[in-house]
Amino acid sequence: xxxxxxxxxxxxxxxxxxxxxxxxxxxxxxxxxxxxxxxxxxxxxxxxxxxxxxxxxxxxxxxxxxxxxxxxxxxxxxxxxxxxxxxxxxxxxxxxxxxxxxxxxxxxxxxxxxxxxxxxxxxxxxxxxxxxxxxxxxxxxxxxxxxxxxxxxxxxxxxxxxxxxxxxxxxxxxxxxxxxxxxxxxxxxxxxxx
Ligand code: ATP
Ligand code: MG
Numbered sequence: 078x079x080x081x082x083x084x085x086x087x088x089x090x091x092x093x094x095x096x097x098x099x100x101x102x103x104x105x106x107x108x109x110x111x112x113x114x115x116x117x118x119x120x121x122x123x124x125x126x127x128x129x130x131x132x133x134x135x136x137x138x139x140x141x142x143x144x145x146x147x148x149x150x151x152x153x154x155x156x157x158x159x160x161x162x163x164x165x166x167x168x169x170x171x172x173x174x175x176x177x178x179x180x181x182x183x184x185x186x187x188x189x190x191x192x193x194x195x196x197x198x199x200x201x202x203x204x205x206x207x208x209x210x211x212x213x214x215x216x217x218x219x220x221x222x223x224x225x226x227x228x229x230x231x232x233x234x235x236x237x238x239x240x241x242x243x244x245x246x247x248x249x250x251x252x253x254x255x256x257x258x259x260x261x262x263x264x265x266x267x268x269x270x271x
Contacts, residue, residue: 078175079108079147079156081239082127084264085134086256088177088237090141092202095232096175097140100200104140105175106163107131111147111154120243122269124148133259157192164196172197173228178207181215185222194225201229205236246270 078093085107093105109131112124122130128148135141146162147154156174164172174197176184181201184190193199201212212229219225242252247270252261264270 078105079110079159081121082107082109082131083121083239084127084242084256084260084269085131086237086239086242086260087254088235090134090138090257091235092177092232093141093175094138096173096200096202096230099230100173100228102140102173103170104142107135107141107143108146108159108163109143109148111150111152120247120270126263126267126269130260130263133263134257136259155188157187157189157196160193160196173200174198175200175202177202178204178212181212181227182207185219190219190225191223194219194223197226199225199227201227203230203232203234205234243270 078089080089082089089107093107096102097105109124109127125148128143128145131143135143144163146159160172160174174193176199178201181199184193184199187193201216203209203212209229209231216227216229219227237255242255245252245255246264252264256264
């Protein structure tokens with residue numbers, strides 16, 4: 078499961094657990110992006126901090142792990158190349174790439190989508206603003222254009238986003254029950270997102 082995780086929240090964890098259970102996965106690897114994927118103008122946390130927060134958030138779950146493949150990279154990291162590396166490390170394993178419905182909507186604008194789809198099965202989970210029909214339509218389109226292997230998993234929408242969490246922090250509101258308690262403490266101790 079790739080992401081900026083800026084910060085990681087319960088929506089990420091619930092989705093990952095849901096997919097792991099539905100597909101009976103051995104392991105879910107969280108892949109925080111490196112420093113070059115800043116995507117909005119708000120104050121964002123550095124790669125090392127985002128990596129630390131994901132590590133704290135998944136600490137209790139033996140099925141969850143974290144990879145620094147993208148974080149340690151000097152250049153911009155692209156999913157198609159990250160998947161190559163993961164496949165080398167996990168030779169003989171079937172690889173699923175877990176994303177939310179919003180990411181499925183624009184995955185074909187990522188670098189070399191054909192190469193992404195060749196290397197993994199995409200698993201897309203529900204997210205607010207995207208209906209099941211939207212998802213199925215997109216799945217059909219990507220199947221036609223790229224022969225993409227995509228599984229759509231319907232789950233209750235968890236309406237939590239990192240953008241909203243960063244906003245809440247700027248407004249001095251609590252993020253209790255939106256992020257893991259250790260992540261909340263890390264944010265506070267390091268004065269992030271203010
Ligand atoms: P931001 O608001 O900064 O974009 P985000 O909440 O979307 O943050 P990301 O790190 O961008 O979090 O998300 C990583 C992956 O997790 C993406 O594929 C995204 O679609 C998915 N995801 C994030 N939050 C949820 C959620 N609440 N439910 C389902 N999927 C989610
Ligand atoms: Mg996002």
